[in-house]
Amino acid sequence: MTNDLRHRIDAWLFAEDAREDARAEEAFGAMIAALPRFAPSADFAARVAAAAVPRVVRRSALESSWGWKAAIAAAVAMAGVTAGLLPLARVLPVRVPGWGEVVAAVASAASWIVDWTRSGVFVWETLARIGKAVAVAAATPEVGAGLVASVALAVGALLTLHQLLQSERRVVG
Amino acid sequence: MAERDEQLVEDALEGSQRACTELVRRFERPVFNLVVRMVRDRTLAEDLSQDAFVKAFSRLETYRPEQGKFSNWLFKIAHNTAIDHLRRGALDTVPIDAPGEDAPDWHQVLPDHEAVSPLERAERGDLARVLDAAIDRLRPEYREVVVLRHQEGLAYDEIAEVAELPLGTVKTYLHRARKELARILSETDWSPEPAP
Numbered sequence: 001m002t003n004d005l006r007h008r009i010d011a012w013l014f015a016e017d018a019r020e021d022a023r024a025e026e027a028f029g030a031m032i033a034a035l036p037r038f039a040p041s042a043d044f045a046a047r048v049a050a051a052a053v054p055r056v057v058r059r060s061a062l063e064s065s066w067g068w069k070a071a072i073a074a075a076v077a078m079a080g081v082t083a084g085l086l087p088l089a090r091v092l093p094v095r096v097p098g099w100g101e102v103v104a105a106v107a108s109a110a111s112w113i114v115d116w117t118r119s120g121v122f123v124w125e126t127l128a129r130i131g132k133a134v135a136v137a138a139a140t141p142e143v144g145a146g147l148v149a150s151v152a153l154a155v156g157a158l159l160t161l162h163q164l165l166q167s168e169r170r171v172v173g
Numbered sequence: 174m175a176e177r178d179e180q181l182v183e184d185a186l187e188g189s190q191r192a193c194t195e196l197v198r199r200f201e202r203p204v205f206n207l208v209v210r211m212v213r214d215r216t217l218a219e220d221l222s223q224d225a226f227v228k229a230f231s232r233l234e235t236y237r238p239e240q241g242k243f244s245n246w247l248f249k250i251a252h253n254t255a256i257d258h259l260r261r262g263a264l265d266t267v268p269i270d271a272p273g274e275d276a277p278d279w280h281q282v283l284p285d286h287e288a289v290s291p292l293e294r295a296e297r298g299d300l301a302r303v304l305d306a307a308i309d310r311l312r313p314e315y316r317e318v319v320v321l322r323h324q325e326g327l328a329y330d331e332i333a334e335v336a337e338l339p340l341g342t343v344k345t346y347l348h349r350a351r352k353e354l355a356r357i358l359s360e361t362d363w364s365p366e367p368a369p
Contacts, residue, residue: 032322038202040205044201045197045198048223052223052230056193057231
């Protein structure tokens with residue numbers, strides 16, 4: 001082994017002296033490959049196994065944990081969306097209609113659109129009116145509290161989803 | 174026929190202690206070899222290597238075979254563990270030829286290369302130790318890419334992934350490491366044996 005390593009070192013240095021870069025690179029690689037790898041102490045593997053093996057999270061436990069997390073995240077997200085829609089229900093005159101009412105509402109909306117285009121109301125003026133209506137409604141305590149609650153629930157849902165994504169996308173190292 | 178690493182990982186995640194132990198046995202030496210080259214302290218390298226295995230096993234479920242070889246995934250964890258230590262402790266700032274109280278125990282492992290000429294050590298069969306001492310004088314990032322490329326056989330893009338370096342930088346480091354090592358050997362009066 002000694003003669004072989006000596007030969008490899010010499011082959012590399014000869015190539016370097018001759019400025020033959022490709023040959024020097026190849027000889028250098030052969031020389032490094034011939035160097036013995038350092039080995040840890042005899043009991044290293046046993047110590048590592050004792051410390052590391054218990055840290056493996058079994059897939060069955062992981063899947064169970066994921067199922068619960070997904071269910072909780074979905075429930076929180078649904079609650080956030082529902083709560084977010086509640087204040088809108090107070091602002092807009094919406095109630096659960098029957099089919100007949102739906103048809104009538106669509107017809108009146110179409111009629112309104114026709115009237116609107118005929119009257120030449122500008123889009124931003126319309127939006128301003130809607131905005132004013134929302135502001136007035138939000139000024140009431142119950143609607144204001146509903147808005148705060150819906151935002152809090154939405155934030156909670158986002159945080160839960162963020163935690164899930166973090167553990168899924170755990171950075172190596 | 175030896176089981177594939179990916180299969181061992183699957184078995185380990187299903188709860189197989191045998192698979193876990195086999196993974197440790199299969200990679201203890203490559204991981205330790207890489208880390209000891211980087212930190213130049215045998216005892217420290219064992220501690221850091223163990224830390225790397227613990228980290229790897231505690232997040233084994235995040236390994237995805239489609240993203241690359243398990244060995245590269247493990248090397249990356251070992252790289253990050255060693256680099257974190259080097260950044261915290263600046264161990265590598267202690268020059269190897271100026272041993273002091275805090276000098277790494279590398280000096281206690283290797284002969285002082287200033288006291289004996291390379292040729293004399295070679296005659297005593299210390300070729301590998303001479304070369305190791307010379308490699309030890311390279312920058313840690315150079316040592317790392319040299320080990321990954323020429324001892325572990327990683328491709329350039331795999332080294333780039335493990336060491337979190339651009340591909341061009343990997344090639345540059347390898348080139349500079351080779352040139353620097355040649356310079357170090359020439360400074361210690363090493364010269365090739367004349368052809369017979």
